[in-house]
Amino acid sequence: MKTIAALILALASVCAQASVVLTNPFNNTAVGPLGESDTTTYGQVFTTPDAVNTVLDSFSLIVRSSTAAISNLYAGVATWVNGGAGTAVFTSAPFSGNFADWTEVIVGTGGVDLTPGQEYVAFFSASGLFDGTPDGLDVGLSDDSETLGFVFDNSAGASPLHANWDGRDAFRSFQLAGSMEFSPPLQEVPEPASLALLGAGLLAAAAARRRRSIADARATEPA
Known part of the structure; x- marks a missing residue:
């Protein structure tokens, strides 16, 4: 499996001093496809690991292309309220790729301050980036329970920031494979x-x- 962090050149670098890393190991199964013309968005619901490490420095998902086409995506983090995405707290620049092998794509957030106890969703989305050429990504799954379950959105290209992702709560028996790095807020x-x-x-x-x-x-x- 490959690991790529340099795909997202417009993002701030991944923090190297994370205090807590939550990891959902890849179990060689997947859901999908993510992309045109199937599912717009896949995400992982989570909370901060404790009341001290409340800054999300980076997160990753593990993906593999299911077609020969280039996938166009962006990453984001939003509040998770009543089975849907609420307010955006981070949005990346768009990035593209075709991943012939399973690849961990790491997204540096530059440090996003989160509220302890609030549920959030970290996601990859093709929303607004469909170009008429079918493409798709399989998204790796994990048996671990470090986070709160995966979710998906079939809103046919609409923004993922709406109140209802297919009327579903998180699939808490399954997780998306990947990791999240947290650290305490910087002292002034x-x-x-x-x-x-x-x-x-x-x-x-x-x-x-x-x-x-x-x-x-x-x-x-x-x-």
Whole structure:
């Protein structure tokens, strides 16, 4: 199986310091096809792994082309509410490819802040990119239960950001194969000017303590 992260050149790089990685291992089975003229979108429902690691740095799905045509896709993350996608929190630039072998396609998000306990869906979609040439991708499945189940949308090319993905909740007995990397939010780093002022203040305090120590020592010297 191949791994490709460079397909999506317009995205920010994948964070190399992820604190938690959720992995759904590929079990050599699949659903599909994703693409024209069948299913518009496949996604994985998930929550943050805990209340600390709430930034989604990257996610991946494992795909293989079922035709000789090029597939045109983009990736996204949205809130998952009542069996459908709600508000978009991340959308990638479009990317294309034909994957003769099973390929893990990694999408760097640049760091998306998520709410603990809120359900989200991370998806690959061909919505709005159909070009009249039939194409399709098989999407790998997993037996693992790190995430909450896969979902799909047969909305014939419409935006996946609508309230009802075929009237279905997530298939919680199955998962899409792939991984998700999370990290804590970045702590705010003081600006250089603030650091300089802090340093000056510490030096002034140290000098004042030194002067007081010298004065105290002189006051106790015998006359």
